[in-house]
Structures are given as C-alpha cells and as structure tokens.
Amino acid sequence: MSKQRTWKELPKGAVSYRSSRDYKTGDWGVDAPRIDHAKCVKCNLCHMLCPEGCIAVGEDGSPEPNLDYCKGCGICAKECPVKAIEMVRK
Amino acid sequence: MRQGVPREGDRDGEEVMVKQTLMGLNGNEASAYATKQVNPDVVAAYPITPQTIIVERFSEYVADGLVDTEFVAVESEHSAMSCSVGASAAGARAFTATAANGLALMWEVLYIASSLRLPIVMAVANRALSGPINIHNDHSDAMGARDSGWIQIFCEDAQEVYDASVTAWRVAEHAKVQLPVMVCMDGFTLSHTMENVMTLPDEDVKRFVGEREFVTVEGHLGETELRLNPDAPLTMGPLDLQDFYFEHKLHQVEALKDALKAIRDVDREWAKLSGRRYDYAEPYMMGDAEVAVIGMGSAMGTVRHVVDELREEGVKAGMIKLRLFRPFPAAEVKKAVGEVPVLGVMEKCISFGAPASPLMEEMMTAYYHDEEKPMMANYVVGLGGRDVSPAMIKEIYRSLLKAKKAGKVTKTMSYIGARGE
Amino acid sequence: MSARLTMKEAARIPDALVSGHRLCAGCAHPIVGRMIMKAAAGRPTVVTNATGCLEVATTIFPFTSWDVPWLHVAFENVAANASGIEAAWKAQRRKGRGPLAKYERLNVIAYAGDGGTYDIGFQALSGALERGHDFTYVLMDNEAYMNTGIQRSGGTPLGASTTTSPAGHVIAGKTEWKKPIMDIVVAHEVPYAASLNPAWPQDVLDKCRKAFDTVGPKFLHAIIPCTRGWRYETSDTIAVAKLATQTCIFPLFEVERVEGRPVWRLSGPSASIVKRPETKRPVADYLEGQGRFRHLFRPKRNEEVLKAIQDGVDLRWQQLVAKCG
Numbered sequence: 001m002s003k004q005r006t007w008k009e010l011p012k013g014a015v016s017y018r019s020s021r022d023y024k025t026g027d028w029g030v031d032a033p034r035i036d037h038a039k040c041v042k043c044n045l046c047h048m049l050c051p052e053g054c055i056a057v058g059e060d061g062s063p064e065p066n067l068d069y070c071k072g073c074g075i076c077a078k079e080c081p082v083k084a085i086e087m088v089r090k
Numbered sequence: 091m092r093q094g095v096p097r098e099g100d101r102d103g104e105e106v107m108v109k110q111t112l113m114g115l116n117g118n119e120a121s122a123y124a125t126k127q128v129n130p131d132v133v134a135a136y137p138i139t140p141q142t143i144i145v146e147r148f149s150e151y152v153a154d155g156l157v158d159t160e161f162v163a164v165e166s167e168h169s170a171m172s173c174s175v176g177a178s179a180a181g182a183r184a185f186t187a188t189a190a191n192g193l194a195l196m197w198e199v200l201y202i203a204s205s206l207r208l209p210i211v212m213a214v215a216n217r218a219l220s221g222p223i224n225i226h227n228d229h230s231d232a233m234g235a236r237d238s239g240w241i242q243i244f245c246e247d248a249q250e251v252y253d254a255s256v257t258a259w260r261v262a263e264h265a266k267v268q269l270p271v272m273v274c275m276d277g278f279t280l281s282h283t284m285e286n287v288m289t290l291p292d293e294d295v296k297r298f299v300g301e302r303e304f305v306t307v308e309g310h311l312g313e314t315e316l317r318l319n320p321d322a323p324l325t326m327g328p329l330d331l332q333d334f335y336f337e338h339k340l341h342q343v344e345a346l347k348d349a350l351k352a353i354r355d356v357d358r359e360w361a362k363l364s365g366r367r368y369d370y371a372e373p374y375m376m377g378d379a380e381v382a383v384i385g386m387g388s389a390m391g392t393v394r395h396v397v398d399e400l401r402e403e404g405v406k407a408g409m410i411k412l413r414l415f416r417p418f419p420a421a422e423v424k425k426a427v428g429e430v431p432v433l434g435v436m437e438k439c440i441s442f443g444a445p446a447s448p449l450m451e452e453m454m455t456a457y458y459h460d461e462e463k464p465m466m467a468n469y470v471v472g473l474g475g476r477d478v479s480p481a482m483i484k485e486i487y488r489s490l491l492k493a494k495k496a497g498k499v500t501k502t503m504s505y506i507g508a509r510g511e
Numbered sequence: 512m513s514a515r516l517t518m519k520e521a522a523r524i525p526d527a528l529v530s531g532h533r534l535c536a537g538c539a540h541p542i543v544g545r546m547i548m549k550a551a552a553g554r555p556t557v558v559t560n561a562t563g564c565l566e567v568a569t570t571i572f573p574f575t576s577w578d579v580p581w582l583h584v585a586f587e588n589v590a591a592n593a594s595g596i597e598a599a600w601k602a603q604r605r606k607g608r609g610p611l612a613k614y615e616r617l618n619v620i621a622y623a624g625d626g627g628t629y630d631i632g633f634q635a636l637s638g639a640l641e642r643g644h645d646f647t648y649v650l651m652d653n654e655a656y657m658n659t660g661i662q663r664s665g666g667t668p669l670g671a672s673t674t675t676s677p678a679g680h681v682i683a684g685k686t687e688w689k690k691p692i693m694d695i696v697v698a699h700e701v702p703y704a705a706s707l708n709p710a711w712p713q714d715v716l717d718k719c720r721k722a723f724d725t726v727g728p729k730f731l732h733a734i735i736p737c738t739r740g741w742r743y744e745t746s747d748t749i750a751v752a753k754l755a756t757q758t759c760i761f762p763l764f765e766v767e768r769v770e771g772r773p774v775w776r777l778s779g780p781s782a783s784i785v786k787r788p789e790t791k792r793p794v795a796d797y798l799e800g801q802g803r804f805r806h807l808f809r810p811k812r813n814e815e816v817l818k819a820i821q822d823g824v825d826l827r828w829q830q831l832v833a834k835c836g
Binding site for chain 3: 131132160162164165166168169173174175176180181184198199202206301302310311315317318321322324325326327328329330334
C-alpha cells in the first residue's frame with residue numbers, strides 16, 4: 001500500500017482528489033470479452049450496456065474493451081444481437 | 091453607544107464611523123432585518139416557536155420585492171438544513187433559523203454542514219428540548235449541538251443579535267474558517283422583546299459582507315474553488331473508510347482553532363464601522379472582584395444589575411458575560427476571570443448523567459492544569475423558561491461567598507429556582 | 512437539446528460516470544447512470560446523490576467516478592439538497608451575480624435508491640415536488656436496501672425474500688405490495704414522469720432528454736436489477752430487466768401534464784403488449800430466474816403467492832392501460 005497523506009496534505013472539505021480511473025478494477029474479472037469484428041455490426045449496444053463503461057467505441061465505430069476495468073460480468077456477450085462477443089477465461 | 095448600563099470598554103459619546111438608525115426591534119426582527127440587508131441567495135424556512143417571526147418577516151421582505159432571495163418553504167427542519175447545505179455547496183449564501191426540536195431534527199446535517207466546510211448562517215432562538223414539550227427559553231438546544239463543528243455565538247440583547255447576524259457571514263466565510271455559524275438568542279426573552287437597536291445603512295452592511303469568496307482545493311480534476319461548479323467538477327461528501335476519517339476531522343479542529351483569531355479580526359472591523367466592540371468574554375467590575383458569576387445570554391443583563399446592587403451593599407461582586415461558546419475561548423475567559431477567588435458558573439442546561447453542566451465542564455477543563463485557578467461551583471437556572479430573578483442570582487452570590495469563607499466548595503451543583511431544591 | 516440523441520451519438524459522448532468505480536460486476540446502476548449522464552451532457556449539470564450503493568461505490572475516498580459536480584449529504588434528503596442547489600441557481604440568475612448566474616439552463620439531478628425514495632426520503636421528495644423546483648429526480652430502484660445487505664423497503668415487491676422479510680416456514684417473503692410511487696408522484700401534478708429500463712437504451716435516452724428539456728420537477732423511475740440482492744448471474748442483468756417489462760411487472764410509460772391534466776402514454780415495449788396481448792408473459796417467467804423468489808418454486812410451487820402476484824400485476828396493468836386511453 002502506498003504511503004498515505006497526512007491530514008495537512010489532504011484537501012479541505014474532504015473533497016476527492018483522485019479520479020477512479022486510477023483504480024483498475026480489471027483484476028476483479030475472471031473472464032474477459034473477445035470480440036469477433038467480422039460479425040460485429042457496430043450497433044454500440046455493448047458500449048451502452050457495459051456497467052464499467054470500458055468498451056470504448058473506436059473511430060470506425062468498432063468496440064474496444066479495456067481490460068484495465070473489465071469485471072467480467074458477461075453482459076456484453078449476452079446482449080450482443082449478433083453474438084459477436086464471447087467471454088473467455090483470462 | 092450601547093443602550094442600558096454603561097460597561098467597561100464602551101465608547102459612550104464617541105463618534106462612530108457610520109451614521110446609524112435607531113429602530114425598535116425584537117431579537118427575531120433584528121435577525122430578519124440584518125439578513126434582509128445581507129440579501130442572501132437562499133433562505134430555507136420552517137416555522138417553530140420562538141423563531142417563526144424571523145422567517146415570517148423575511149417572507150414579507152420577499153413578497154414586497156425587497157430582497158433577491160429565493161425563499162424555500164421547506165417541509166421540515168431536516169430539509170431546512172439540507173436545503174441550506176445544497177445551496178451553500180452550490181456557491182450561494184444560505185440562511186435558516188430554528189429552535190429546540192427543530193435543531194434536534196437537523197442534528198445529523200449540522201455535522202455534515204461543518205464537515206463540508208459550508209459557511210451557512212443560522213439563527214437559533216434558544217428553547218428547551220422536549221420532553222415534556224416546552225416552548226420557552228433555555229440553552230439545551232444549542233448545547234446539544236456543541237460538538238457539531240459549528241461556531242456558536244450567544245447574544246445578550248437585540249443589538250447583539252443584529253450585529254452578530256451581519257458579522258456571522260464574514261466569520262463563516264473567512265478564508266481560514268469556512269465553517270457554519272449559529273447565532274443564538276434566548277427564546278421569547280430576546281426573540282420577542284423589543285429593544286433599541288442601532289442599525290447600519292443597507293450599503294454599509296452590503297459593503298461589509300461583500301461577495302462570498304471561496305477557498306481553493308485540490309480536486310480530482312485539478313485545483314478549483316470549493317463549490318459545485320459545472321465548469322470544474324468536484325466530489326463533495328465522499329465515503330471515508332477507516333483510513334481517512336480521522337484525518338478529515340483534524341481539519342475541522344484546525345479550522346475552529348483558526349476561528350479564535352478570525353472572529354476577533356471580524357469583530358474589530360465591525361467595531362470600526364459600528365462603534366460597538368465585542369469581546370469573547372466581557373468582564374464587568376472584575377478588577378477587584380472577590381466573587382463573580384460567568385454565564386451566557388440575556389440573563390447576564392440581570393446579573394450585571396445584581397452586581398451593581400451587591401456593590402452598593404459593599405460586596406465586591408463582578409461578572410463575566412461569555413459571548414463565544416464554540417470555539418471555546420479559554421484564554422480570553424481566563425483573562426476576564428482574572429484573580430477572583432471564587433466563580434459561579436451559571437447556565438441554562440443540564441447534561442444528564444454528567445459530573446457538571448456544559449459550561450462548567452468547559453471551565454473546569456480549561457483550568458485543570460493551571461496552578462492558579464478560582465474555586466468553581468455550578469448553578470443551573472431557568473430551565474424551560476423559568477424566570478431567572480435578581481433574588482435567585484443574589485442567592486448564587488451568597489452561596490459563593492459561603493464557599494469562599496469555608497475555603498472550599500462543598501455543593502458543586504445547585505439547581506436554583508426549582509421547587510424542592 | 513431537442514434533437515434526438517441516438518445511441519451512436521451517445522457512444523461518442525465521454526462518460527461523466529467513469530470506470531474504476533466499485534459497483535458489483537453486472538450492476539445496473541452504472542448502466543443506467545451512464546445513459547442518464549450521456550443525455551445530460553452538453554448542458555451544465557450538477558448531481559446530488561443520496562446515500563446508497565451508487566453513492567458509496569463511486570466515491571470511496573480519495574477516488575471518485577464523477578466528472579460532474581457532485582454532492583452527497585445524507586440518506587433522506589437528496590430532494591432537499593437538490594432544492595437548495597436549484598434555489599441557489601435561481602437566486603443568482605435573478606441577481607445577475609454569483610458563480611451560477613451565467614447558466615441559462617442547469618441540469619440539477621438527484622439520484623436516490625428505493626430506500627431513499629419510498630421510505631426515508633419520501634417527505635423530502637414530496638416537499639420538493641410540491642414546491643415545483645426545476646430538477647430531475649431519478650429513482651434507482653433495486654427494490655431493497657441493498658447497500659446495507661438486502662433489507663426490505665417500500666419498493667420491495669410482494670413475495671420477495673429479503674433479510675428483513677425472509678422466506679420462512681410460515682411467511683413467504685414480503686407480504687405487502689410495492690408502493691405505487693409513480694401514482695404518488697403524478698398526484699403531485701409534476702410536468703413529467705417516466706419509467707426507464709436499461710434493456711431499452713434509446714427509450715432511456717429519449718426520456719432523459721425530454722426530462723431535461725422540461726421545466727419544473729421531473730421524476731424518472733429506473734428499474735435496477737441487482738445481481739447480488741435478486742440473485743441471478745451477473746450477465747443476466749439486462750435479460751432480467753427485459754422480463755420485468757415483458758411481464759408487465761415494470762411497464763414502460765410516461766406521464767406529461769398537458770393543460771393541467773396528466774396524460775399517460777405507454778412506451779414502445781409496453782404499448783406493443785396492448786396491441787398484441789398474447790406477447791404478455793406470465794410473471795413466473797420473471798420470478799423463476801431470481802433467487803429472491805426461489806421459495807415460490809422450490810421445494811414446491813407456492814400457488815397462493817404466485818397467483819396473488821399475477822393477479823396484482825394484471826390488476827395494476829389494466830389500471831395503467833385504462834389511464835393510457
């Protein structure tokens with residue numbers, strides 16, 4: 001655990017000083033999504049339904065999962081209308 | 091100049107900086123009038139005797155277009171404070187008023203307001219806490235909130251209520267403070283009694299309070315003002331686990347410590363403008379006093395009167411009016427107490443199950459480690475609006491003189507004025 | 512703001528509720544939360560959040576998942592907090608002075624769970640609605656006090672097993688019906704109220720945009736399946752949510768106030784059930800897949816409670832359809 005700040009080093013009003021982007025929840029997941037881009041129709045549903053918001057949409061509209069945050073819930077795979085996503089053991 | 095008995099430190103007859111208007115106002119009206127002049131962004135209003143007139147009067151100002159304030163007629167005191175917190179966090183000036191069980195109902199939010207460092211100003215018309223239900227004056231309500239991290243000022247008369255209702259904003263918003271302020275006035279005795287109040291012109295009040303300024307904090311997206319800012323997001327009110335709560339509380343300890351100097355600075359500035367000087371502890375006839383009483387609120391006026399009577403009888407009596415309770419101004423209190431050998435701590439509150447009532451506990455703790463300290467005895471008076479008469483106060487002084495003669499205090503706690511005691 | 516926000520456009524909007532939060536895998540809170548925040552983007556927004564799963568898991572100090580100004584105060588007062596924020600904005604607009612004065616429009620969003628809305632937050636909600644503040648209240652309904660370990664609330668459905676309404680030998684879970692929160696809110700004469708289901712994201716975006724474009728108090732009721740408290744596989748969150756609407760347990764509709772009268776209108780998925788009643792699924796389809804209703808099926812079917820649930824759902828569905836004209 002990194003050295004934590006003393007009380008004088010903490011911001012007034014107890015406001016948060018770090019984005020949760022620094023907190024990688026990717027190690028929660030046992031499985032990770034594998035996307036078959038040939039099947040993918042770029043509907044963006046996986047991006048919309050991901051609880052972590054960790055399926056980015058690329059320039060061309062294709063999904064790009066970020067395993068730094070993926071908890072392996074499997075919703076993307078379950079809900080993909082063309083079954084282009086498979087959950088694979090990491 | 092102050093009305094009534096001239097006191098040490100009064101600048102009677104001296105010319106004051108600003109031309110003031112003499113108005114007949116009771117404590118509630120003084121609070122409402124001062125707040126009107128400050129023109130806060132939000133007033134959260136809920137009725138409870140004996141502060142209701144404050145919000146009623148303010149709603150009249152609103153209805154007549156005399157203020158720009160958004161008047162939020164909330165549905166409970168818990169919501170009154172919650173609404174004030176939301177408004178203040180959003181960067182606005184927020185005011186509310188309450189008493190007794192209303193204060194008790196908003197208890198959890200008081201702690202949150204101070205931890206969020208919000209400069210809310212609240213008038214409290216001190217009234218007994220239920221049960222049984224009693225709508226009259228004592229200090230049990232404010233005392234119940236003494237650990238909430240708020241600044242607490244106890245006013246002796248309507249003039250003090252007016253002055254404190256203006257200066258409270260500068261105290262709350264002081265860069266080293268950033269804490270909510272409770273302006274206390276005795277319910278009915280002060281809130282409903284008309285007195286002479288010298289009021290400043292609107293422009294002078296506005297200039298004195300100025301615009302609310304913000305401190306800068308380190309947020310997760312950079313340094314920014316401590317407020318809810320759509321252009322610079324902050325997270326206010328996160329969850330602390332065991333690893334941070336303790337440290338965050340120490341911030342509040344530091345803020346209250348810094349407030350001890352900050353409040354004095356604001357009072358001094360007000361003195362230049364109004365001609366009225368306020369200290370944390372105001373001694374009267376303490377120079378050569380052999381016996382004294384310390385206390386807060388309107389009853390101290392009666393004590394002063396009794397001191398004069400006793401002096402005429404040849405007793406070297408003195409008294410100290412304590413104005414600031416939180417933060418507790420130990421140094422100023424001791425200076426005012428001086429070398430009087432015996433001191434009565436008179437207060438309108440019981441702390442059930444405790445060895446003494448709140449003010450007594452503060453006093454004894456402040457003196458505990460000192461070599462030189464007065465003998466002290468605790469006197470509870472006036473609960474539930476029981477009148478505190480000159481005769482009762484004389485009884486206190488007589489009891490103190492007995493202790494002085496005996497060289498020790500045998501009765502540490504007395505309930506003066508209760509039948510059977 | 513009045514143009515429709517498509518999913519493709521929404522996908523390009525950066526999240527205001529960002530990754531790294533500690534909500535459970537498969538939790539519907541951030542699914543709906545992200546959609547709402549995408550709809551809110553493009554206009555100055557302030558969020559206030561009642562105590563609960565969403566608040567706790569997104570702001571464990573020193574981290575925060577919120578890239579919008581965000582305030583948490585307590586459990587029962589989010590509507591009062593929002594009232595204060597909105598009043599501050601209104602006052603400063605009127606004065607032409609103060610940090611919020613420059614915002615012509617401001618999304619004030621209040622998030623609360625079922626505990627913080629049906630129960631402890633009920634008073635503050637009612638007060639804020641009655642006063643007509645310009646804000647959007649979002650009820651994130653996972654049907655129990657989930658953050659404290661699955662205790663029953665006024666929003667828990669009939670027959671559900673919770674830790675304070677457990678399915679035992681004598682009593683089969685909660686014995687009271689879910690409080691009709693939408694009826695109560697609409698009775699406050701609000702300009703807009705709607706139910707949201709993450710299984711229909713476009714519908715969510717449309718209703719949010721409509722809410723943010725409406726002036727006055729708006730109420731959005733979102734169904735938030737909870738993989739832990741309802742007990743199903745994490746990947747089934749959307750499937751469970753879909754069944755809630757397909758069985759008419761959680762119909763999708765909106766209520767707008769038009770010339771002083773509430774106009775109720777079913778949304779797509781629920782409207783099509785009216786057109787084709789044979790597509791209405793029996794409640795068992797929804798209940799069977801959730802551990803909190805397991806006791807109604809095993810060791811044997813509890814026909815009495817199952818019938819009570821089906822009858823109650825049908826009754827309320829009929830009443831809703833009648834209101835929708």
